[in-house]
Amino acid sequence: MPAISIDTPRLVMRRLTIWDTEDLLEYHSDPQVIKYIPWTQRSRTDVEQALTHYETASDQFEKEGDFWVLGWALKTTGKVVGQSNASLISKANRTADIGWATNRQFWRQGLALEASSYLLKKLFQHTNLHRVVANIDARNPESAALAVKLGMRREAQFRQSVFTKGEWCDMWQYAILRDDALK
Numbered sequence: 001m002p003a004i005s006i007d008t009p010r011l012v013m014r015r016l017t018i019w020d021t022e023d024l025l026e027y028h029s030d031p032q033v034i035k036y037i038p039w040t041q042r043s044r045t046d047v048e049q050a051l052t053h054y055e056t057a058s059d060q061f062e063k064e065g066d067f068w069v070l071g072w073a074l075k076t077t078g079k080v081v082g083q084s085n086a087s088l089i090s091k092a093n094r095t096a097d098i099g100w101a102t103n104r105q106f107w108r109q110g111l112a113l114e115a116s117s118y119l120l121k122k123l124f125q126h127t128n129l130h131r132v133v134a135n136i137d138a139r140n141p142e143s144a145a146l147a148v149k150l151g152m153r154r155e156a157q158f159r160q161s162v163f164t165k166g167e168w169c170d171m172w173q174y175a176i177l178r179d180d181a182l183k
């Protein structure tokens, strides 16, 4: 597959680079944005390290562990206002995991829905994935509502399955199958 970039009505979803540090810092350092994701509140140095890791992302989506991180650059200004993460968690079961985060200044503008629906389409159309899951902290119903809007179904609640930020958390698993997504 060629270098990943996805065009949506309002966004260019693209690989992130060191030039995006300022934009990422805005939401990677925001306690409300990171509350239910595993990141700690990030400093500029932490964001630079994250970006170095993102640069190791593969254009392919074939080997277990292959991952994409796509920033959402607004077409109007070029500002990166959120990101999608996707990783191949099982090659045998053709299953990927996805996640999302939006800069709080841009919440409730439909950007996470727009980005994630185009990402799902891209994943199912350009890879042989069978199933895509989103693992969502059960204290994060806003994120779960987004998953439902994407056509995902809550298939499980795992009790105290993740120890994060000093406490055990219940996790919901939402999922969508290829046949449902491409209907």
Ligand SMILES: CC(C)(COP(=O)(O)OP(=O)(O)OC[C@H]1O[C@@H](n2cnc3c(N)ncnc32)[C@H](O)[C@@H]1OP(=O)(O)O)[C@@H](O)C(=O)NCCC(=O)NCCS
Pocket (backbone or CB within 6 Å): 032, 033, 034, 036, 037, 099, 100, 101, 102, 103, 106, 107, 108, 109, 110, 111, 112, 113, 114, 135, 136, 137, 140, 141, 142, 143, 145, 146, 147, 149
């Ligand atoms: C979850 C999150 C990504 C949503 O981003 P967003 O860009 O504001 O989402 P959208 O505007 O595209 O909303 C899409 C749908 O999600 C749901 N939703 C999003 N925010 C919501 C909120 N505060 N309350 C209730 N539902 C919400 C709604 O169903 C919404 O559709 P609607 O506006 O037509 O009702 C954002 O709140 C966020 O960044 N949270 C912190 C990071 C995070 O928790 N990521 C998920 C880890 S699993």
